[in-house]
Amino acid sequence: xxxxxxxxxxxxxxxxxxxxxxxxxxxxxxxxxxRADGAGLATTLALxxxxxxxxxxxxHGVSSTGLTVTLLALGVAAVSGITxxxxxxxxxxxxxxxxxxxxxxxxxxxxxxxxxxxTLDVLVAGPLRRISAVLTTWLLRGNGIDxxxxxxxxxxxxxxxxxxxxxxxxxxLWALLVLACAAGVIQRMxxxxxxxxxxxxxxxxxxxxxxxxxxxxxxxxGFVTAIGGPVAHEAIxxxxxxxxxxGAVALLARGRVVAWR
Numbered sequence: 001x002x003x004x005x006x007x008x009x010x011x012x013x014x015x016x017x018x019x020x021x022x023x024x025x026x027x028x029x030x031x032x033x034x035r036a037d038g039a040g041l042a043t044t045l046a047l048x049x050x051x052x053x054x055x056x057x058x059x060h061g062v063s064s065t066g067l068t069v070t071l072l073a074l075g076v077a078a079v080s081g082i083t084x085x086x087x088x089x090x091x092x093x094x095x096x097x098x099x100x101x102x103x104x105x106x107x108x109x110x111x112x113x114x115x116x117x118x119t120l121d122v123l124v125a126g127p128l129r130r131i132s133a134v135l136t137t138w139l140l141r142g143n144g145i146d147x148x149x150x151x152x153x154x155x156x157x158x159x160x161x162x163x164x165x166x167x168x169x170x171x172x173l174w175a176l177l178v179l180a181c182a183a184g185v186i187q188r189m190x191x192x193x194x195x196x197x198x199x200x201x202x203x204x205x206x207x208x209x210x211x212x213x214x215x216x217x218x219x220x221x222g223f224v225t226a227i228g229g230p231v232a233h234e235a236i237x238x239x240x241x242x243x244x245x246x247g248a249v250a251l252l253a254r255g256r257v258v259a260w261r
Contacts, residue, residue, distance in 0.1 A: 010063070010064045011061030011062065011063060011064070012061055012062055012063075012064055012067055013058075013061050014055065014058035014059075014060050014061060014062055014097045014098065014100060015055055015056075015058060015097075017061075017062045017067050017097045018055050018058075018094055018097040018098065020067065020071070021067075021070060021071070021074070021090070021093045021094055021097060022090075022094070024071050024074050024075075025074050025078075025086070025089070025090035025093065027078060027086065028074070028077070028078070028083075028086040028087050028089070028090035029090065031083045031086060031087055032044060032087045032090070032091075032114070032115075035083075035087070035114075035115040041115075043112075043113045043114075043115060044113065044114070044115055046113060047091065047110055047113030047114070050110070050113075051091075051094050051095065051098055051110065054098035054099070055094075055097065055098050058097070058098055058100070060100040061100070062096065062097055062100060066096070070093045070096065073089050073093070074086075074089055074090065074093060077089040077090075084114070084116060084119050087114050088111055088114060091110055091111055091113075091114055092107060092110075092111065094110075095107050095110045095111075104184070104191055104194050104195075105181050105183075105184030105185045105188075105189055105194055106181075106184075106185050108177075108181045108184075108198075109178065109181035109182060109184075109185060112174065112177055112178050112181060117170065117171065117174060120170050120174065121165060121168070121170055124168075124170060124173075125165055125168040125170050126168075128168040128169050128170060128173070128206070128209070129152045129163045129164075129165075129167060129168045130151075130152055131206055131210075132163060132167065132168065132169055132206065132209050132210050132213055133149055133151075133152045133153075133154065133163045133213075134149065135206070135207065135210035136154065136163075136210045136213040136214045136217065137149045137154065139210060139211070139214040140154075140214055140217060143214075145217075147217075154217065156217075156221060159221065161217060161220055161221065163213065167209075167213055167216075168209075169205060169206065169208075169209030169212075172205050172208060172209050172212075172241055172244070173201075173202065173205040173206070173209075175241070175245070176201050176204060176205045176208075176244065176245065176248060177198070177201055177202075177205075179201075179245060179248060179249070180197050180198060180201040180248070183197070184197060201248070204244060204247075204248060205244070208240060208241070208243075208244035209240075211240060211244075212236065212237055212240035212241070215236050215240060216236055216237075219236065
């Protein structure tokens with residue numbers, strides 16, 4: 001009796017629970033398939049493949065109480081009418097079934113596999129553009145260039161250089177968060193250490209994007225004339241990301257592996 005109570009009212013095989021969750025969240029599955037295009041298609045296929053593989057190997061059970069709460073959460077998400085919320089709850093529920101427990105690094109990695117970049121562009125691109133513009137202004141002034149800032153546009157000698165959507169750094173932030181979550185999975189980070197890693201990742205992404213924008217200023221303002229055009233613009237962006245990601249990997253490689261807690 002005590003064991004049954006501790007198990008949350010009984011245990012259900014993870015595969016059966018996942019089937020129930022998938023059936024209850026069929027609308028979210030349809031919406032997930034509908035959003036999977038371009039880069040989102042690759043991340044969605046990878047996400048579903050990993051979840052399927054984990055569930056095929058799953059020999060554990062999940063609590064019936066937890067499954068009930070999960071189904072209620074799916075219902076609330078469906079009633080809300082927010083498509084992305086439905087998908088996130090579904091993916092989190094399937095991840096919980098596959099893992100048998102709530103483990104932050106793999107769960108967040110799975111959630112980042114959801115095609116959410118268009119939504120992030122709407123929700124956080126604006127604030128990130130402003131922060132990047134402010135930091136870029138400080139960097140350029142520190143280098144002796146008298147620039148001013150109006151909104152998200154740099155003003156210099158009558159020229160206006162605007163921080164548009166791609167300059168927000170949303171994609172760099174997303175990519176670095178994926179890298180951080182992967183490191184959390186590989187190193188089996190406990191929650192507290194993983195939270196610190198995520199906070200550091202956000203800071204590194206924002207600062208790295210400001211450095212990228214400051215580098216592009218020299219190109220767009222005519223300080224560098226040997227190279228130019230969209231190819232040079234993209235090359236600088238890729239180089240900045242490679243430097244930031246490379247530094248992050250070097251730091252993460254020094255981390256030690258710890259057990260799940």
